[in-house]
Amino acid sequence: MTVKAATNTREEIIDRAFQLMLQRGLNGFSYRDISEPMGVKNAAIHYHFPNKMDLIKALIDENHRVLRRSTSEFMAYGGAARVQLEGLFAFTLNQCNCGRPICMVGALAIDYDELDEEIKKANNSFMKDSVKWLTRVMELGREQKEFDFNGDPMSKAVSILAMIQGARQMARVHGLDYLENIFAQIRIDLGITE
Amino acid sequence: MTVKAATNTREEIIDRAFQLMLQRGLNGFSYRDISEPMGVKNAAIHYHFPNKMDLIKALIDENHRVLRRSTSEFMAYGGAARVQLEGLFAFTLNQCNCGRPICMVGALAIDYDELDEEIKKANNSFMKDSVKWLTRVMELGREQKEFDFNGDPMSKAVSILAMIQGARQMARVHGLDYLENIFAQIRIDLGITE
DNA sequence: TTCTCAACTTACTTACAGGTAAGTATAAGG
DNA sequence: CCTTATACTTACCTGTAAGTAAGTTGAGAA
Numbered sequence: 001m002t003v004k005a006a007t008n009t010r011e012e013i014i015d016r017a018f019q020l021m022l023q024r025g026l027n028g029f030s031y032r033d034i035s036e037p038m039g040v041k042n043a044a045i046h047y048h049f050p051n052k053m054d055l056i057k058a059l060i061d062e063n064h065r066v067l068r069r070s071t072s073e074f075m076a077y078g079g080a081a082r083v084q085l086e087g088l089f090a091f092t093l094n095q096c097n098c099g100r101p102i103c104m105v106g107a108l109a110i111d112y113d114e115l116d117e118e119i120k121k122a123n124n125s126f127m128k129d130s131v132k133w134l135t136r137v138m139e140l141g142r143e144q145k146e147f148d149f150n151g152d153p154m155s156k157a158v159s160i161l162a163m164i165q166g167a168r169q170m171a172r173v174h175g176l177d178y179l180e181n182i183f184a185q186i187r188i189d190l191g192i193t194e
Numbered sequence: 195m196t197v198k199a200a201t202n203t204r205e206e207i208i209d210r211a212f213q214l215m216l217q218r219g220l221n222g223f224s225y226r227d228i229s230e231p232m233g234v235k236n237a238a239i240h241y242h243f244p245n246k247m248d249l250i251k252a253l254i255d256e257n258h259r260v261l262r263r264s265t266s267e268f269m270a271y272g273g274a275a276r277v278q279l280e281g282l283f284a285f286t287l288n289q290c291n292c293g294r295p296i297c298m299v300g301a302l303a304i305d306y307d308e309l310d311e312e313i314k315k316a317n318n319s320f321m322k323d324s325v326k327w328l329t330r331v332m333e334l335g336r337e338q339k340e341f342d343f344n345g346d347p348m349s350k351a352v353s354i355l356a357m358i359q360g361a362r363q364m365a366r367v368h369g370l371d372y373l374e375n376i377f378a379q380i381r382i383d384l385g386i387t388e
Numbered sequence: 389t390t391c392t393c394a395a396c397t398t399a400c401t402t403a404c405a406g407g408t409a410a411g412t413a414t415a416a417g418g
Numbered sequence: 419c420c421t422t423a424t425a426c427t428t429a430c431c432t433g434t435a436a437g438t439a440a441g442t443t444g445a446g447a448a
Contacts, residue, residue: 028305030405042407043427047424047426048425052407102303106363108367110219110222111222112367149383150383151379155375155382158375159376162359162360162361162363162376163357166359169356169359173299173306182356185345185352188344189343225435236437
């Protein structure tokens with residue numbers, strides 16, 4: 001069998017690009033920002049990712065992996081709705097604390113029309129999955145009388161996701177001050193009192 | 195007295211840059227994007243705005259003027275809280291319909307660390323003004339029994355602004371579908387039934 | 389009439405972005 | 419030992435971004 005050379009260059013490129021992407025957005029970093037601190041040349045990146053779109057695609061995949069890993073505990077269907085919601089808050093707070101207030105959707109949003117169809121589709125279906133998950137959490141919370149809210153669970157889920165999206169953007173500009181305010185208000189709007 | 199030459203070049207630059215900024219963000223347009231369709235040279239822009247930061251500053255001011263103009267009707271203190279809130283929704287929807295789902299704060303957010311202190315400050319105080327205004331609307335609505343919500347008015351205001359911020363970002367990526375959902379949910383969470 | 393100044397244009401520069409083609413070192417396979 | 423593939427580097431290219439310095443034009447002031 002062909003033994004792969006002990007190169008982690010490809011992975012390191014993804015790691016660094018991923019960080020940069022979530023800190024500065026799609027057009028906020030260049031190949032140089034990746035290659036120079038790695039001690040390789042720009043062309044080395046082109047070797048692994050012939051063009052930037054290929055790199056972006058890899059970053060979307062990476063995002064899915066990371067998200068799946070770090071959200072699997074609280075996203076597991078069957079857990080208490082409240083626990084799942086708090087998991088989302090903790091995850092969001094953690095991302096902001098790690099200097100990543102911008103999420104992938106936010107990073108792609110501003111340059112959205114430059115993206116090619118495949119990426120848009122992946123991004124879109126990721127969004128839909130999130131809505132689906134949180135909708136289920138809302139339904140569950142209502143059934144189990146953990147949450148008390150009016151309106152349909154899907155609208156509620158979308159509004160909470162929007163709030164978190166907006167909160168992260170605010171965090172970028174105004175620091176983390178408003179974040180807890182927003183989480184608190186979401187709890188209150190869900191009739192969570194304790 | 196020195197009569198000013200009948201030049202509106204400066205204003206046209208601001209107009210065009212403003213449009214571009216709100217469509218593509220800070221780093222999403224170049225001098226060329228402005229000068230070429232105007233039929234002037236890049237250097238003409240440098241004449242009026244020696245560097246890009248000067249232009250951005252002018253755009254922030256323009257944003258304040260535009261916002262003050264287009265929000266003055268519904269933002270007037272003293273009006274019914276519900277009317278003021280609906281004004282905000284209509285304004286947001288209108289912006290999205292005009293192909294400007296990104297607001298100024300959103301446009302600046304992604305490149306935030308590139309900005310100089312003066313701009314950050316202006317942006318910050320704009321945000322604070324918005325929070326202040328909406329907080330007052332929330333207080334008013336509660337006093338006049340137009341709104342029925344728990345939690346303090348300021349948190350409520352911040353959460354609504356975050357929601358709208360997030361909604362605009364979603365609108366960019368997913369179209370306007372979710373917008374009405376979100377507005378509806380805000381109404382419901384404020385105890386508005388009719 | 390001449391002077392001056394605002395509002396440009398012309399003609400650059402520097403820097404950097406993304407990308408490519410051709411060459412090279414290394415290691416494993418046959 | 420020779421071949422082949424991988425994982426690069428070297429040395430380019432094109433395009434574009436922001437910015438600058440010096441020259442031009444036209445209108446009003448002195």
